[in-house]
Amino acid sequence: MSNRMWGGRFETGPAAIMEEINASIDFDRKLYAQDIRGSKAHAAMLAEKGVISADDAAKIAEGLDAIKAEIDAGTFTFSRSLEDVHMNIEARLRELIGPAAGRLHTARSRNDQVAVDIKLWVRDTLDHIEGQLTELMVALVDKAEAHIATVMPGFTHLQSAQPVTFGHHLMAYVEMLSRDRGRIRDARARLNECPLGAAALAGTSFPIDRHRTAEALGFARPTANSLDSVSDRDFALEAMSAAAICAVHLSRFAEEIVIWSTVQFGFIRLSDAFSTGSSIMPQKRNPDAAELVRAKTGRVIGDLNALLVVMKGLPLTYQKDMQEDKEAIFDSLETLSLVLAATTGMVRDMKPDVERMRASAGGGFATATDLADWLVRVLGIPFRDAHHVTGRIVAIAAERGITLDEVPLADMQAVHSGITDAVFDVLSVEKSVASRVSHGGTAPENVRREVARWRRELASS
Numbered sequence: 001m002s003n004r005m006w007g008g009r010f011e012t013g014p015a016a017i018m019e020e021i022n023a024s025i026d027f028d029r030k031l032y033a034q035d036i037r038g039s040k041a042h043a044a045m046l047a048e049k050g051v052i053s054a055d056d057a058a059k060i061a062e063g064l065d066a067i068k069a070e071i072d073a074g075t076f077t078f079s080r081s082l083e084d085v086h087m088n089i090e091a092r093l094r095e096l097i098g099p100a101a102g103r104l105h106t107a108r109s110r111n112d113q114v115a116v117d118i119k120l121w122v123r124d125t126l127d128h129i130e131g132q133l134t135e136l137m138v139a140l141v142d143k144a145e146a147h148i149a150t151v152m153p154g155f156t157h158l159q160s161a162q163p164v165t166f167g168h169h170l171m172a173y174v175e176m177l178s179r180d181r182g183r184i185r186d187a188r189a190r191l192n193e194c195p196l197g198a199a200a201l202a203g204t205s206f207p208i209d210r211h212r213t214a215e216a217l218g219f220a221r222p223t224a225n226s227l228d229s230v231s232d233r234d235f236a237l238e239a240m241s242a243a244a245i246c247a248v249h250l251s252r253f254a255e256e257i258v259i260w261s262t263v264q265f266g267f268i269r270l271s272d273a274f275s276t277g278s279s280i281m282p283q284k285r286n287p288d289a290a291e292l293v294r295a296k297t298g299r300v301i302g303d304l305n306a307l308l309v310v311m312k313g314l315p316l317t318y319q320k321d322m323q324e325d326k327e328a329i330f331d332s333l334e335t336l337s338l339v340l341a342a343t344t345g346m347v348r349d350m351k352p353d354v355e356r357m358r359a360s361a362g363g364g365f366a367t368a369t370d371l372a373d374w375l376v377r378v379l380g381i382p383f384r385d386a387h388h389v390t391g392r393i394v395a396i397a398a399e400r401g402i403t404l405d406e407v408p409l410a411d412m413q414a415v416h417s418g419i420t421d422a423v424f425d426v427l428s429v430e431k432s433v434a435s436r437v438s439h440g441g442t443a444p445e446n447v448r449r450e451v452a453r454w455r456r457e458l459a460s461s
Contacts, residue, residue: 034120041216056100063097109200111230111318116196132340139347144170149444152357160364163429168442176249183242191235194219198229201317231317240304243336251297257290293339303332361429370426
């Protein structure tokens with residue numbers, strides 16, 4: 001028999017394989033709360049405009065509330081033969097309230113219905129993710145404040161470069177995440193237009209009030225073009241793009257956690273809560289949470305790419321291809337939410353080894369730049385010449401297996417006679433980081449100021 005939701009155009013039902021490829025209820029049931037919310041707003045507006053009776057609107061609202069309660073309780077039966085969440089809810093509504101249910105779909109289509117459902121879901125999820133980003137930033141600020149003066153090596157090319165503070169390093173991720181939060185907010189602001197009432201593609205002849213529906217659903221305004229309303233998914237692509245960039249930041253941090261927790265580095269330790277063991281090597285402590293954050297970034301990037309490929313060749317307006325948007329959207333944003341939670345947990349859990357970091361910070365002749373700067377500042381040597389002098393002194397230290405501050409003054413003076421014992425004031429890692437007072441530098445006084453600034457900012461978020 002034909003699908004009763006399609007009307008009389010079809011005399012027989014779909015082939016089994018058609019039902020299999022066409023059904024989306026297995027994943028779009030996730031939209032049930034948004035679908036019910038949108039339907040209630042639509043019915044209320046129709047009643048206000050006299051398109052349906054107030055009595056029918058009340059029955060519809062009551063029936064939809066009952067359906068939501070069933071789904072929440074896990075007693076609702078979803079049918080694959082009804083294709084999607086929209087038809088499942090409408091069919092159940094007809095069972096509950098009778099013919100009045102048929103009036104709900106007046107002046108709308110599944111095209112604008114699914115568009116508003118997805119926008120509501122993405123908006124709700126972005127709000128949650130924004131809160132998670134703020135929570136992670138607070139955790140990083142807390143840890144940075146505890147380690148404002150903790151010295152560690154800073155790296156370029158994963159080689160020791162110059163000493164920095166652990167607090168400064170963590171605050172770098174606060175900056176990254178603040179931009180991620182800004183992108184999430186921007187994406188939310190741009191998606192906050194309501195497509196409901198655009199109907200299939202051309203709008204409707206019924207005297208509806210789209211501004212009223214938009215207001216009821218918390219949108220800033222209705223969408224301006226009915227064709228764009230049902231065919232646009234750039235709101236999802238923008239949200240997923242922001243998610244992918246954020247996931248890359250989290251993956252970079254996760255990689256550092258993996259490196260720092262190795263025996264070779266030993267900069268941090270994760271507790272049992274965020275580590276796993278080995279089935280064969282009893283000594284192992286694996287940073288699996290960090291590794292999975294790193295890996296799941298690939299999923300978020302892949303989801304974005306998948307939807308970009310789906311959308312790239314579609315003419316206006318709605319195409320069935322767009323059914324493939326939901327799994328990518330759901331997976332992208334839910335995966336980001338999961339890795340944000342895991343990263344926040346690891347930040348609060350990890351215990352830095354302050355002495356190990358300090359010892360490593362002095363390795364690799366990390367204060368060589370401080371020596372070159374001293375030659376420029378005190379002796380007035382051009383930087384390129386100072387760079388050469390410093391390189392020769394580094395070579396002496398490397399040949400003897402000592403640190404720069406262990407090179408005898410006489411040996412330094414053999415390279416350049418103007419060097420005095422005052423040079424040793426800049427060769428310790430503590431003096432090095434303390435000297436980096438330029439705006440954005442690693443000096444503890446800078447880090448302390450940035451921690452205070454971000455505390456104020458996050459408290460007002």
